[in-house]
Amino acid sequence: MKGQVVKVISDKFFVKVDDEIIPCKERGKLRNLKTLPLVGDFVMIDKEKAVIEEVLERRNMLIRPNVSNITMGFIVTSFKKPDFSTNLLDKLLVEMEINKIKPVICLTKRDLISDKEYLDYKEIIEYYKRIGYVVVENTEISKIKKILEGELTVFTGQTGAGKSTLLNKLFPELNLKVGEVSMALGRGKHTTRHIEIIEKDNIRVLDTPGFSALSFLEYTKEEVRDAFKEFQEYPCIYKDCMHDKEAECKVKKAVEDNKILKSRYENYLSFLAEFKGLRW
Ligand SMILES: Nc1nc2c(ncn2[C@@H]2O[C@H](COP(=O)(O)OP(=O)(O)OP(=O)(O)O)[C@@H](O)[C@H]2O)c(=O)[nH]1
Ligand SMILES: [Mg+2]
Ligand SMILES: [Zn+2]
DSSP states (O other), X not given: OEEEEEEEETTEEEEEETTEEEEEEEOGGGGGTXXXXXXXXXXXXXXXXXXXXXXXXXXXXXXXXXXXXXXXXXXXXXXXXXXXXXXXXXXXXXXXXXXXXXXXXXXXXXXXXXXXXXXXHHHHHHHHHHTTOEEEETTOHHHHHHHHBTOEEEEEOSTTSSHHHHHHHHOGGGOXXXXXXXXXXXXXXXXXXXXXXXXXXXXXXXXXXXXXXXXXXXXXXXXXXXXSGGGGGSOOSSTTOOSSSOSSOHHHHHHHTTSSOHHHHHHHHHHHHHOSSSOO
């Protein structure tokens, strides 16, 4: 029967089948498969033997944390402390687009800016909405709960942006530490905590709120370009146009005409420049 791995502790894989959690071993055929089951994996199990027999094809896979089949990404972005960064926002949007994860932009710390400052951000926010992204504020808890329903969600965004604070509002029983600089996973430190899918009221989140950036496998330049999905509204003469040095580029024209947000295009160019075929 089919289930989903919701937790892994050493060599025990906890597989959810309907409303039951079945602790399984991975044995037998899997040894030849090279694929070790991850949290998020859909698997076929032999319930009698409590054994995972097959890992089904993944929709996507994150390396850090090592999970699969994420459907939604909450990009937690503060107006202040830390300052709003369209560069990080666009980078995370690109990663999610490429990996078929629905992004949601969640703005925080609106209370730390004046109405006048907020107006400066309004144009940017409206732009992201226009190109199809859902934008919410961290105060809209019931709206956020509705958005999260039925999805497997990771929370990402700069350190201090308010991920743990938001998760605590959604799952008070988690009692996550707020305001502490979380373990920087990127600095070669290992967290001893296991990864687990937390589930409540058809909302499923990964309890790895400390990490600030996602890490996927490498991308191609073309994938990065196509992840800026509004560029496709302006088809260039050459289908393979990178919208960079090419003459008569419709995308560049759209930037000049203020149809494409300047920061989006500049961030795109900066991603191309730092691009070495490696992962971020
Ligand atoms: N004023 C204000 N402060 C907030 C808001 N959301 C979170 N904070 C504060 O911002 C600080 C950092 O919040 P955290 O929730 O720990 O941030 P985080 O994103 O989990 O940070 P890391 O775990 O380091 O990645 C805490 O002192 C929170 O109380 C908000 O909407 N307004
Ligand atoms: Mg945190
Ligand atoms: Zn072009």
